[in-house]
Amino acid sequence: MSTEEASTRKLILYVAGETPKSLAAISNLERICREHLPGKYRIEVIDLKKNPQLAREHKIVAIPTLVRELPIPIRKIIGDLSDEQKVLINLKVE
Amino acid sequence: MRNSQEQALQSLIDDLRQRAAEAEETLAAIRDGSVDAVVVGGEGKDEVLVIGDDASAFRNFMEAMEPGAVAVDSAGRLLYSNARFRQIFAEDWDRLKGKLLSEILPGPASQLIGKLINPDSHEAAPVSVSFLEKGVERNYLVSARPVHLGTVRGFAVTFSDLTERVRAEAAERAERIANAIIASANEAVVVCDRTLTVTHANFAAEALSTEKLVGARLDAAIPLKFPDATGILDIGELVETSLAGTPLRSIEAFAPMSPGARDVMVSAAPLNISDDGPEGCVLTLVDLSQRKKDERQMHLLMRELDHRVKNTLALVLSISKRTAASEETLEGFQGSFSGRIEALAATHNLLAGASWESLSLRQIFSAEVSPYTETGGERVNIIGVDLSLYPRAAIALGLIFHELATNATKYGALSGEKGSIVLEIHPKTDAPSVEVTWTEKDGPAVKSFSRKGFGHTVIARSLSYSPHGGTTMEFEPTGVVCRIRIPASDVA
Numbered sequence: 362m363s364t365e366e367a368s369t370r371k372l373i374l375y376v377a378g379e380t381p382k383s384l385a386a387i388s389n390l391e392r393i394c395r396e397h398l399p400g401k402y403r404i405e406v407i408d409l410k411k412n413p414q415l416a417r418e419h420k421i422v423a424i425p426t427l428v429r430e431l432p433i434p435i436r437k438i439i440g441d442l443s444d445e446q447k448v449l450i451n452l453k454v455e
Numbered sequence: 456m457r458n459s460q461e462q463a464l465q466s467l468i469d470d471l472r473q474r475a476a477e478a479e480e481t482l483a484a485i486r487d488g489s490v491d492a493v494v495v496g497g498e499g500k501d502e503v504l505v506i507g508d509d510a511s512a513f514r515n516f517m518e519a520m521e522p523g524a525v526a527v528d529s530a531g532r533l534l535y536s537n538a539r540f541r542q543i544f545a546e547d548w549d550r551l552k553g554k555l556l557s558e559i560l561p562g563p564a565s566q567l568i569g570k571l572i573n574p575d576s577h578e579a580a581p582v583s584v585s586f587l588e589k590g591v592e593r594n595y596l597v598s599a600r601p602v603h604l605g606t607v608r609g610f611a612v613t614f615s616d617l618t619e620r621v622r623a624e625a626a627e628r629a630e631r632i633a634n635a636i637i638a639s640a641n642e643a644v645v646v647c648d649r650t651l652t653v654t655h656a657n658f659a660a661e662a663l664s665t666e667k668l669v670g671a672r673l674d675a676a677i678p679l680k681f682p683d684a685t686g687i688l689d690i691g692e693l694v695e696t697s698l699a700g701t702p703l704r705s706i707e708a709f710a711p712m713s714p715g716a717r718d719v720m721v722s723a724a725p726l727n728i729s730d731d732g733p734e735g736c737v738l739t740l741v742d743l744s745q746r747k748k749d750e751r752q753m754h755l756l757m758r759e760l761d762h763r764v765k766n767t768l769a770l771v772l773s774i775s776k777r778t779a780a781s782e783e784t785l786e787g788f789q790g791s792f793s794g795r796i797e798a799l800a801a802t803h804n805l806l807a808g809a810s811w812e813s814l815s816l817r818q819i820f821s822a823e824v825s826p827y828t829e830t831g832g833e834r835v836n837i838i839g840v841d842l843s844l845y846p847r848a849a850i851a852l853g854l855i856f857h858e859l860a861t862n863a864t865k866y867g868a869l870s871g872e873k874g875s876i877v878l879e880i881h882p883k884t885d886a887p888s889v890e891v892t893w894t895e896k897d898g899p900a901v902k903s904f905s906r907k908g909f910g911h912t913v914i915a916r917s918l919s920y921s922p923h924g925g926t927t928m929e930f931e932p933t934g935v936v937c938r939i940r941i942p943a944s945d946v947a
Contacts, residue, residue, distance in 0.1 A: 377492030388553030440489030
């Protein structure tokens with residue numbers, strides 16, 4: 362097991378209020394992390410409806426978007442995270 | 456220097472590639488509908504634009520709905536719920552949003568509703584589900600309709616509360632069952648509330664009152680009189696005693712105002728519907744009129760029987776004494792006494808078979824004469840229309856026929872080979888007596904009784920209990936002729 366995989370994943374999910382896709386992304390992310398990364402993740406949800414300027418930090422264009430900030434390098438997954446395999450690959454779980 | 460320029464260029468190219476890849480991914484995500492908002496920058500200020508319809512109007516509409524309502528996506532994930540739905544499940548929106556409907560609803564309800572929101576299913580009819588809400592079972596009619604929310608296809612699911620209707624239907628059904636039970640009871644059943652107002656009454660109960668029972672006061676509609684020994688004054692006190700917790704059973708009472716003024720047997724029990732004490736009283740009234748009538752008839756019959764037994768014993772005693780006085784030997788006494796008692800018994804048997812109502816004269820004649828010869832044959836004949844006699848005359852006539860037959864056998868028509876007897880019954884007229892004639896002929900030469908014994912007394916006096924009853928004996932040379940007068944009042 363590498364150091365990178367052993368470290369806690371810091372995940373930032375950018376949503377737009379309670380749009381259907383935002384809700385789906387939150388729900389999907391919580392489920393995937395609960396099932397595949399128990400105790401190894403930290404999620405921060407940023408509502409860009411409330412704070413649009415926060416989109417600049419990670420150059421967010423489409424919402425929802427998940428940013429894996431740690432471990433580096435930063436990775437982005439665009440969409441509602443319904444494709445579980447795609448999420449797991451980007452989070453380097455499988 | 457050149458190397459550092461190349462490295463910077465390479466880094467720029469990598470960054471551009473990364474951006475190009477991200478741009479492509481973003482466009483693909485927008486195209487395939489996996490994102491539903493974009494960030495737009497303008498005049499140095501970023502703004503979020505939601506793709507598709509603005510769902511706020513839809514949400515406002517759902518919020519105003521009385522039934523519980525949710526919007527779910529095609530996976531059954533909650534996109535929105537109104538206040539009523541949140542109240543049903545006692546959860547705030549932050550805990551509900553994004554959850555699957557199947558995670559919120561109990562198993563059976565979840566399966567039923569799952570069919571409604573399955574895009575491949577053709578189930579469209581509303582389904583009834585029930586689940587506990589604050590520990591109380593409640594019933595809902597759930598229906599689902601497809602909706603578009605932004606870029607998402609999903610369903611609007613409504614939960615209409617049917618609990619009160621289901622409870623009302625259950626209560627109505629229970630009421631119908633209770634009414635059917637009361638109606639099917641053979642005895643009169645009356646239910647009253649604590650104020651003695653009748654709330655239920657069956658057909659048998661209505662027959663005890665001259666007015667309509669339901670809505671009337673029980674003590675006015677069916678007033679009852681109780682025997683002093685019960686210590687109960689009226690039906691109101693009976694109900695109060697029952698409401699106080701003492702069931703009362705099988706108390707006899709009289710209902711003077713009921714049609715036919717009836718004797719009844721009353722039972723009263725408290726009506727307990729909840730734990731808050733009896734709400735009324737259930738009374739059953741069994742009509743005792745027929746039983747009382749039967750008892751009175753039985754007492755009458757017993758007195759009548761007692762009277763008849765005494766009369767019969769007196770008659771037997773008299774026969775015994777008079778026979779003893781007229782017979783010279785013990786054998787003679789035994790023969791005469793036994794014959795007379797048997798004659799009496801024969802008539803008694805016939806009367807018992809006829810419930811002591813009336814007897815056919817022909818039957819009496821046959822019963823008394825048949826021990827001596829065949830009746831209805833060549834030697835003994837009856838002519839005339841038969842008569843029906845009341846017991847008093849029947850017993851007397853039985854004894855008379857016995858004595859006549861005994862004399863005929865010893866001395867008259869039946870003592871030889873040729874003699875015969877004809878009994879002629881004369882028709883009943885307006886006269887105070889009906890005549891029957893016993894005529895013997897072709898017997899030995901007849902002489903008047905040289906010694907008039909008890910047999911003659913029986914023939915002469917048995918019907919003398921009435922001035923219109925009696926006999927006349929004529930000793931014709933051809934044979935004895937006895938004219939018997941039966942009081943017309945004893946002929947049915």
